[in-house]
Amino acid sequence: MKLTVVKIGGNVIDNPAFCEQFLKDFSxxxxxxxxxxxxxxxxxxxxxxxxxxxxxxxxRRITDKAMLDVxxxxxxxxxxxxxxAQIQHFGDNAIGLTGADAxxxxxxxxxxxxxxxxxxxDIEQVNxxxxxxxxxxxxxxxxxxxxxxxxxxxxxxxxxxxxxxxAVAMTETYEVNLVYCFEKKGVLSNPDDDDSVIxxxxxxxxxSYKASGAINKGMIPKLDNAFKALTDGVAQVTICHxxxxxxxxxxxIAGTKIIQ
Amino acid sequence: MKLTVVKIGGNVIDNPAFCEQFLKDFSxxxxxxxxxxxxxxxxxxxxxxxxxxxxxxxxRRITDKAMLDVxxxxxxxxxxxxxxAQIQHFGDNAIGLTGADAxxxxxxxxxxxxxxxxxxxDIEQVNxxxxxxxxxxxxxxxxxxxxxxxxxxxxxxxxxxxxxxxAVAMTETYEVNLVYCFEKKGVLSNPDDDDSVIxxxxxxxxxSYKASGAINKGMIPKLDNAFKALTDGVAQVTICHxxxxxxxxxxxIAGTKIIQ
Numbered sequence: 001m002k003l004t005v006v007k008i009g010g011n012v013i014d015n016p017a018f019c020e021q022f023l024k025d026f027s028x029x030x031x032x033x034x035x036x037x038x039x040x041x042x043x044x045x046x047x048x049x050x051x052x053x054x055x056x057x058x059x060r061r062i063t064d065k066a067m068l069d070v071x072x073x074x075x076x077x078x079x080x081x082x083x084x085a086q087i088q089h090f091g092d093n094a095i096g097l098t099g100a101d102a103x104x105x106x107x108x109x110x111x112x113x114x115x116x117x118x119x120x121x122d123i124e125q126v127n128x129x130x131x132x133x134x135x136x137x138x139x140x141x142x143x144x145x146x147x148x149x150x151x152x153x154x155x156x157x158x159x160x161x162x163x164x165x166x167a168v169a170m171t172e173t174y175e176v177n178l179v180y181c182f183e184k185k186g187v188l189s190n191p192d193d194d195d196s197v198i199x200x201x202x203x204x205x206x207x208s209y210k211a212s213g214a215i216n217k218g219m220i221p222k223l224d225n226a227f228k229a230l231t232d233g234v235a236q237v238t239i240c241h242x243x244x245x246x247x248x249x250x251x252x253i254a255g256t257k258i259i260q
Numbered sequence: 261m262k263l264t265v266v267k268i269g270g271n272v273i274d275n276p277a278f279c280e281q282f283l284k285d286f287s288x289x290x291x292x293x294x295x296x297x298x299x300x301x302x303x304x305x306x307x308x309x310x311x312x313x314x315x316x317x318x319x320r321r322i323t324d325k326a327m328l329d330v331x332x333x334x335x336x337x338x339x340x341x342x343x344x345a346q347i348q349h350f351g352d353n354a355i356g357l358t359g360a361d362a363x364x365x366x367x368x369x370x371x372x373x374x375x376x377x378x379x380x381x382d383i384e385q386v387n388x389x390x391x392x393x394x395x396x397x398x399x400x401x402x403x404x405x406x407x408x409x410x411x412x413x414x415x416x417x418x419x420x421x422x423x424x425x426x427a428v429a430m431t432e433t434y435e436v437n438l439v440y441c442f443e444k445k446g447v448l449s450n451p452d453d454d455d456s457v458i459x460x461x462x463x464x465x466x467x468s469y470k471a472s473g474a475i476n477k478g479m480i481p482k483l484d485n486a487f488k489a490l491t492d493g494v495a496q497v498t499i500c501h502x503x504x505x506x507x508x509x510x511x512x513i514a515g516t517k518i519i520q
Contacts, residue, residue: 072337076337095361095362102354
């Protein structure tokens with residue numbers, strides 16, 4: 001059976017009208033389906049008002065205990081439950097989850113190397129049986145980017161990686177289609193030209209684009225996740241604009257198709 | 261089959277050491293079991309830092325849109341997920357839920373009468389089938405005091421009432437024991453004497469204590485919920501100190517036993 005896993009980025013969440021349209025489109029995608037969401041700027045805004053400084057290193061948030069409380073509130077509470085309530089309103093029976101809920105995504109606190117990211121988790125295990133039991137009941141799981149360290153703590157976790165890990169885990173029982181949605185039309189061959197979408201990206205091309213600098217920064221971990229998903233058994237991976245999610249799922253003709 | 265529904269008040273949540281001991285004791289209670297938690301002062305503290313004024317009328321929070329976001333963050337995110345992670349750590353497989361998740365508790369925004377409570381919900385329906393499916397998988401549902409209005413919005417909901425509604429709904433398939441835990445030893449015959457615990461409370465006594473003013477304020481809605489639970493089919497209702505939860509569940513000899 002086919003399963004669609006959609007990841008939605010923080011930039012979509014930050015724009016209420018854009019997000020609402022995305023959720024309407026998401027409701028038109030046939031079940032079974034899963035949504036994984038990123039964080040967005042709300043966490044930074046809430047942290048600032050609470051007097052907690054946001055420190056980013058290479059686009060990743062440093063998560064001390066105070067910041068962990070903020071992301072648990074904002075990602076696991078405000079963002080996750082707002083998405084769940086809206087998805088319910090558009091007709092799907094959504095359930096919001098963090099990795100701690102039903103022990104569904106277990107992770108390990110990242111070891112301190114050059115940078116101490118703090119309470120940040122690297123995923124070790126996805127409980128695909130529990131997720132499948134929800135899907136079989138017609139329920140749409142909506143994941144916040146938070147996982148569980150098995151020792152009583154939440155861990156802040158990269159949503160792209162989480163979507164990949166969930167997609168891979170579900171290949172045990174499903175033919176999985178993974179779609180990364182964000183605010184660009186796809187992977188660009190020229191970062192300054194929003195229309196320079198690469199329609200099909202193979203590993204050799206990826207290496208060339210990286211070498212030339214055309215693909216850089218945040219696109220690199222996203223694409224590493226995309227290729228890893230394919231290597232580990234996901235049937236199809238697409239990176240596209242959030243407003244093209246239906247096209248990407250239905251025909252696979254939107255955005256950038258990642259192939260091996 | 262027996263089911264234990266425990267409600268834990270905000271005063272317990274506000275004290276980390278007290279809360280941890282309670283969760284350890286809760287982990288010793290045999291499954292199936294459900295935890296319903298209140299809010300605590302964290303929402304007020306977070307609201308204050310965010311520049312949102314807290315207005316309470318007769319012990320109830322007035323919930324405008326800004327305050328709804330705060331309680332969704334704090335109750336649905338920070339408090340709920342912290343409890344879930346700790347319960348996981350003590351060995352039970354907990355899942356955190358608001359009423360929007362899997363549409364498990366549907367409510368209606370309270371009509372404006374003398375007081376406009378704002379985004380506050382009165383419960384209309386509890387999806388006992390979904391809750392039972394979790395219990396059958398050995399999962400412990402942990403409910404935040406938030407419900408869903410079926411129109412895309414969360415609603416702030418009284419946790420005592422929510423515990424009662426869940427307990428009543430589960431009587432379809434279970435013999436339900438409802439335990440309200442808080443920071444007093446039980447219902448007191450003299451509010452100024454913490455040891456004046458009424459061991460058994462019948463409706464007629466309740467009316468007398470109310471008439472004399474010995475039972476007043478926040479105890480009245482709590483006891484109204486307790487009596488309604490019994491009327492609607494819950495087998496046993498106890499109001500006790502959080503540190504006596506195991507005694508209350510095991511032998512029914514702690515705190516105040518509510519009887520018809």
